[in-house]
Amino acid sequence: MTPAILVIGELREDKPTDASREAAGVARRLVGDAPVMGLLIGSPVEPAAAGWCRDGVDTVRWLAEPPAGGRLAGALVPSLLALLSEGSIELVLLPSTGFGRELAGALAARWDAGAATGVTAITRTAEGWEVRRPVFGGRATETRILSGPRAVVALRPRSFPAPEPREAPAAAAVQAVVAPGPWAAGPTRIGSEPVVSGGGPALGDAPIVVAGGRGVGSSDQFRLIEELAGALDAAVGASRAVTDAGWRPASLQVGQTGRTVTPQLYIAVGISGAIQHVVGMIGSRVIVAINSDPSAPIFKVADYGIVGDLLQIVPALTAEIRRVRGR
Numbered sequence: 001m002t003p004a005i006l007v008i009g010e011l012r013e014d015k016p017t018d019a020s021r022e023a024a025g026v027a028r029r030l031v032g033d034a035p036v037m038g039l040l041i042g043s044p045v046e047p048a049a050a051g052w053c054r055d056g057v058d059t060v061r062w063l064a065e066p067p068a069g070g071r072l073a074g075a076l077v078p079s080l081l082a083l084l085s086e087g088s089i090e091l092v093l094l095p096s097t098g099f100g101r102e103l104a105g106a107l108a109a110r111w112d113a114g115a116a117t118g119v120t121a122i123t124r125t126a127e128g129w130e131v132r133r134p135v136f137g138g139r140a141t142e143t144r145i146l147s148g149p150r151a152v153v154a155l156r157p158r159s160f161p162a163p164e165p166r167e168a169p170a171a172a173a174v175q176a177v178v179a180p181g182p183w184a185a186g187p188t189r190i191g192s193e194p195v196v197s198g199g200g201p202a203l204g205d206a207p208i209v210v211a212g213g214r215g216v217g218s219s220d221q222f223r224l225i226e227e228l229a230g231a232l233d234a235a236v237g238a239s240r241a242v243t244d245a246g247w248r249p250a251s252l253q254v255g256q257t258g259r260t261v262t263p264q265l266y267i268a269v270g271i272s273g274a275i276q277h278v279v280g281m282i283g284s285r286v287i288v289a290i291n292s293d294p295s296a297p298i299f300k301v302a303d304y305g306i307v308g309d310l311l312q313i314v315p316a317l318t319a320e321i322r323r324v325r326g327r
């Protein structure tokens with residue numbers, strides 16, 4: 001029998017994120033013509049639902065964010081369980097973002113389901129859902145079967161193609177429904193710290209990331225990284241050496257104890273390539289390294305390498321990109 005799938009999407013600027021669109025496309029591919037239910041968390045915006053339907057979902061539910069708690073996964077789980085109890089959902093797909101991973105674990109525990117995060121491939125087999133995901137910093141790939149009757153799978157952003165838009169679905173299919181509360185007593189946000197993105201696109205979503213390391217030399221000189229990122233409309237990232245030195249905030253840190261990013265292009269400038277950094281960016285499609293030391297480990301994972309002084313190379317690169325882009 002064709003499985004029933006629920007896709008949980010995230011909104012940014014009132015639109016489903018690229019990772020949410022990819023998840024809708026994966027669900028559509030898994031079920032063929034069978035229905036796919038979508039759930040968007042945030043304020044209900046009809047055009048967002050309509051666009052998402054063209055990506056692969058058939059019906060869209062809305063779940064308002066808890067009024068006081070913000071986007072805390074644990075606070076959403078009771079409403080999700082109520083929604084799941086309505087039908088015969090076997091599989092929940094969602095983006096493997098920080099929020100998605102948190103929600104996947106919280107939901108799977110309460111729904112009594114198998115769970116996998118960071119998944120880069122999923123297929124249906126006779127034994128259950130077969131999922132694949134990189135482990136040990138991308139050095140190996142794990143294949144696992146989620147054999148129970150229910151599964152929650154978080155899909156790694158940019159590991160699946162953007163869905164081909166379908167014909168506009170029937171009007172009824174895009175009717176938004178607010179899932180019922182009430183918000184259960186659960187986690188409460190007791191404080192928050194603004195995420196500093198470095199001025200450009202958000203680090204987790206950006207198709208291009210320019211990251212700087214200790215080799216940049218100083219907080220002042222780190223503006224070279226920001227200028228190159230600006231010329232490319234890229235997000236700014238940093239190694240831990242940079243954030244520990246206080247040159248830039250911890251929210252820009254990429255790596256084991258920072259963010260995991262999977263952009264189309266990752267430019268590592270003055271970064272040695274310590275394994276703790278590499279695990280956070282090894283999933284990037286193309287890696288370019290700029291480093292004065294030809295034996296720096298970063299070159300082992302780079303697709304393209306430039307050996308030289310970043311203080312000369314980066315300004316020249318920025319100027320050339322601005323010239324080519326007419327800026």
Ligand SMILES: Cc1cc2nc3c(=O)[nH]c(=O)nc-3n(C[C@H](O)[C@H](O)[C@H](O)COP(=O)(O)OP(=O)(O)OC[C@H]3O[C@@H](n4cnc5c(N)ncnc54)[C@H](O)[C@@H]3O)c2cc1C
Nearest residue numbers: 213214215239240241255256257258270272276277292310
């Ligand atoms: C438990 C744990 C967790 C960690 N988590 C993280 C993490 O999440 N993210 C992270 O990044 N690190 C993490 N680290 C730290 C990590 O081990 C490295 O110390 C750190 O990544 C080094 O940062 P870096 O490459 O910027 O600096 P360095 O290793 O000092 O490298 C600087 C590089 O710049 C090059 N360079 C110098 N001058 C120039 C120039 N003028 N032009 C071009 N190149 C130049 C040098 O050749 C060198 O390769 C962690 C460590 C531990 C123990």
